[in-house]
Amino acid sequence: MFRKSVLLLVTLVVVLAGCSSGPDKKASTIQDPSDPTPSKAPSESQSPSHSDPSDSNSESQNPSDANPSEAQTSLTDEQILMKSPGRFAGSNYDEQKVQEALDQLSSDLTADQYTEELLLLLAEDYRPYVTTFMNFETEVKVNNERPNDKITLPASKKLHISLLLDASGSMKAQINKKSKMDSAKEAIQSFADKLPKNAEVSLRVYGHKGTGDQKDKQVSCSSTEEIFHGQGDQTDQIKEVLQGIKPAGWTPIANALKSVKQDINPETTDSIVYVVSDGIETCGGNPVQVAKELNQSKVKTVVNIIGFNVDNEGQKLLRQVATSGGGEFISVDNDEALKNYLNKAYDKLRGEWTLWKEKGEGDANIQKEQKQGAINQTQETMQRLANTENANLLAALKYLETKNGKDFPRSELSQKITERKNFAWTYARDTGKQLYDEVSKSGKKVYDDIKEEGDRNVDDLTNKKNN
Secondary structure (H helix, E strand, O other), rough: OHHHHHHHHHHHHHHHHHHHHHOOOOOOOOOOOOOOOOOOHHHHHHHHHOOOOOOOOOOOHHHHHHHHHHOOOOOHHHHHHHHOOOOOHHHHHHHHHHHHHHHOOOOOHHHHHHHHHHHHOOOOOOHHHHHHOOOOOOOOOOOOOOOOOOOOOOOOEEEEEEEEOOOOOOOOEOOEEEEEEHHHHHHHHHHOOOOOOEEEEEEEEEEEOOOOHHHHHHHHOOOEEOOOOOOOEHHHHHHHHHOOOOOOOOOOOHHHHHHHHHOOOOOEEEEEEEEEEOOOOOOOOOHHHHHHHHOOOOOEEEEEEEOOOOHHHHHHHHHHHHHHHHHEEEEOHHHHHHHHHHHHHHHHHHHHEEEEEEEHHHHHHHHHHHHHHHHHHHHHHHHHHHHHHHHHHHHHHHHHHHHHHOOOOOHHHHHHHHHHHHHHHHHHHHHHHHHHHHHHHHHHHHHHHHHHHHHHHHHHHHHHHHH
């Protein structure tokens, strides 16, 4: 009986011992002598892909996955290229220091992670060139002064032409059976008709009231009146307003010149006066001083004197008026000579339009070529930078391949490096071409507009002269 009890007790102990040593291997610290490799705790041998996402200390967590919303936000090309350059970009590149930095990288990074790390080291600085492209002004602007007031550019120049007609009693005198007044009227009408349609024109008469008698001197010397003010395409009205003007009294040239100021639009920048007179000042004024003041005023006014059958003494005095007014004096003896002089003045205006056109065309081409040159330079610099960056990235790739051997995503990383170069290169090429084409289009339009306007005005003036 005792022997049966002992046998039963031993059997029970063996069974219990077997149960306690079975499933709970964590408690076992016994190493198999036949296995030379030390055993590891599960926490040390667990694969990174199975780490708890909530564990912020997990070495396998991808930094780019830390904020899913950022990863899902796609950046524009400019935002990508406007990122800060790498530590060893440009003149900071040092191959040995780059390799030392690469040695600090984990050996189990993905291709995306390697790309991110390499760009932190080697990305070139594209920011100045992207900024140039983003802020580039493609519009060609030619801001040349036109010979008249038809200007659409900001710094406009407006030309005012003032015609002053002497209506004193001496203009009754006849030359070749025609009065000086009639000849002067015809010449002025002919000249006015040939002005550009967009020129501002005014016609003022003086000495047209009273008589040449002493009793009417005050009335006559104070008489000056603007009888027409309009554009060049309205000068057909001049003939009608001139019909009522008859030679009458004294010759208040100074008073008439003073009154020119009130005929000129405040926005006018250049003013030209043509005074048609057959004699000198007879009202005691100082036309020399007034002409000088006009020439030096805010609206610079050039005073030209046309002496119509004037004696030598009169020519001398009128020439002084023209000189002080910054203009010229010419003496004519008949209506044909007067018309010829006014035609020369008209030819000069036509020549100014020709020069304006030629200068504008040249300026448009120069500005277009300068802008295109700046675009090309920016594009080529970006592409050279992309080549440099690519070479440095490939050198880093080669070093990592040598260092890590087969356990390295070489093919994927190589592809991403190539994509990076193609991205920067293509951005520079496509953006440069787009801006280049915009400049070409703008430059051509400005050139064509200038040519069209210049040719139109030159042809218009030529046709008017020939008619």
